[in-house]
Amino acid sequence: MQEKNLTEVTEIFFLGFQGSQCLRFFLFGVFIVIFCFTICGNLLIITLVSISKNLHTPMYFFVSQLSITDILLTSDIVPEMLHLLLNNGGTITFTGCITQFYLFCSSEACECFLLTVMSYDRYVAICNPLRYSSIMTFLYCVKLVVICWLLGFSCAFITTVMILTLTFCGRNIIDHFFCDLVPLLEIACSDTVMVHLQVSLLGIPGVIMPTIIIITSYVKIASVILMIPSSTGRQKAFSTCSSHITVVSIFYYSLFTAYVVPTRGQTSTISKILSLFYTVLTPLINPIIYSLRNTDIKKAIQESINKNIKCGNRP
Template sequence: MINQTEEFVLIGFGRLYNLRQLVFTVFFMVYMATLLGNVLIILLVVRIPQLHTPMYYFLLHLSFCDIVFTTNIAPTMLHNILHDVGKMSMRHCVSQFYVNGASSIAECYILTLMSYDRYLAICNPLHYATTMDLDACLRLVGSSWLSGLVITLCTTIMLFDRDFCGPKVIDHFMCELTPLLKLSCSDTFFLEAAIFVLSIPIIIIPFVFIVVTYINIFLTVLKIPSSIGRQKTFSTCSSHLTSVGTYYGTLTIIYVVPRRGHFLSINKTLHLLYAVVTPLFNPIIYSLRNQDIWKAIEILFYKKRLSTK
């Protein structure tokens, strides 16, 4: 039996032992770029008054989610890459699982809020200012984080209340649900059923909501007589659609692809994309074609140049 004082062994990327220096360098650079990009987004939204709008307020929290999510995983993963096989205490495993779940759920809901914000701005512009005010934004974002914290707490308690048997080996680079269930010598049917039921309000309902809102957005945009107006309106949604597609696409594949045999390696690769690469995409996606972000960067650095003179 595994008690609270014992450790799990994470296999991680054991097959890449001969390339571990290269793999470490690549992942370290990706992690640094992720932190830099998301911190820059947060700094811009906080410092530049032109970005004090609901859309960028939600983007600020999306960037914060990405920072929390990737920082919860990347340092341990990088350490384990250098040492080929890493060890993780039960307490560390519980905390990593909890933070991972809470930030993931919060991000799902924040992406949903961003689609709702675009829906109101495009389909109901006359009521947008009164519906999506600062108080509403605070309540919606607060509810997103609270839901993530509470739901993940319930799941974490149910999971780590199980009895775990040896060998204490997790074939993964993080403390993830599937390999932990394999280590459990208790009946996991109720836990797996509860997780499946919880996935409906966490993943399925938000995704359906996003699809429905964008169907309404597209129908509204098609009614705009000017092609320039249609293009400009579509451009405000393209970044969010790309982010949603990347996030939900990877998340769905992770939980659809079988987890046995060689599919386990595919699943591990998808988790790597979801945990390390996807958080890097959001700052790039939201800044690449966003004129507001580029103008805010110019204002921020212009102010810094003036302050140094």
């Protein structure tokens, strides 16, 4: 699959998960089950938030938007990965690779911004509860979500354009299962210093600022919760944030482990495992956390089931 030097790359070959046929078929079975549960779980969250009046609140509106980003991410990555497992590698056009990279960056950036907005929502709910309804109006929440999506797609667009300024020639083999930033830069023929610099600069508004906002919000939230006199009140206040804290921790831990922690000496297998965590497992974990650890979601599911049973029993 390696072309002659200075020949423009028109397709890219992914090595995927090299191994025995039995191992690849086993992984295929595992990942297709995860894919189905991820899609169904996130669609369930979106549907419940849409039809249940008890979930027509800013927090659950943001949760439904988070589910959309998870569906976008897993739909972008997993089908191609399943194809690679069945065929022990595979080829994708360069245009398809760049498109996959753009959608991947967009979904990750949008999730980052949405988690930031959700932390602000929890901050207002706990630190300024009397003004919560007047601040977090439906129109204001829609504006925040639109800004998150616009920022996410804009950051991804800038990064993608920077990738397209590079020259790709000769080597077209990537030891990975999707078009990620580092593997793409590794097969570029031209100097990638400026791209690395621009990506680092984009990380300030895209990652660092949201991280600071989230940490600041929860420091203030923690200080308010600790001032609540009763333990029951403290536990109730903390329970409204626990799901979001868990999702934020998983999301940022996986991203920082994959991109911020030095990768020198890191094998391709470890790199793939880390990538699996934030591309395949995180979209599955998010709806599980919000459904299993949230009484409102469980109540909405029960009400929906009871409603369907009553409709089915009608003559």
